[in-house]
Amino acid sequence: xxxxxxxxxxxxxxxxxxxxxxxxxxxxxxxxxxxxxxxxxxxxxxxxxxxxxxxxxxxxxxxxxxxxxxxxxxx
Numbered sequence: 001x002x003x004x005x006x007x008x009x010x011x012x013x014x015x016x017x018x019x020x021x022x023x024x025x026x027x028x029x030x031x032x033x034x035x036x037x038x039x040x041x042x043x044x045x046x047x048x049x050x051x052x053x054x055x056x057x058x059x060x061x062x063x064x065x066x067x068x069x070x071x072x073x074x075x
Contacts, residue, residue: 005030012051018062021066026058 002008013023027028032051035041
C-alpha cells in the first residue's frame with residue numbers, strides 16, 4: 001500500500017503498470033493536488049494553468065498504460 005499519492009505512482013511503476021519515466025513525470029502532480037485540495041499555501045493560478053497541457057498528456061499516458069497492464073494481467 002502506498003503511504004501517499006506520490007508514492008502510488010512509483011509503486012505502479014515497480015509492478016510494471018506504468019513506465020518508470022512516467023511515474024517520475026507524474027508523481028509531482030500529487031503535490032499540486034494536495035495544495036489545491038487542502039489549500040496548504042497560496043496558489044499561483046498561472047502555474048496551475050500552465051501545468052494543464054502537461055497534465056493532460058501525462059494522465060492520458062497513465063490511463064493508457066494502466067489499461068494495457070490490466071488487460072495483460074487480467075485478460
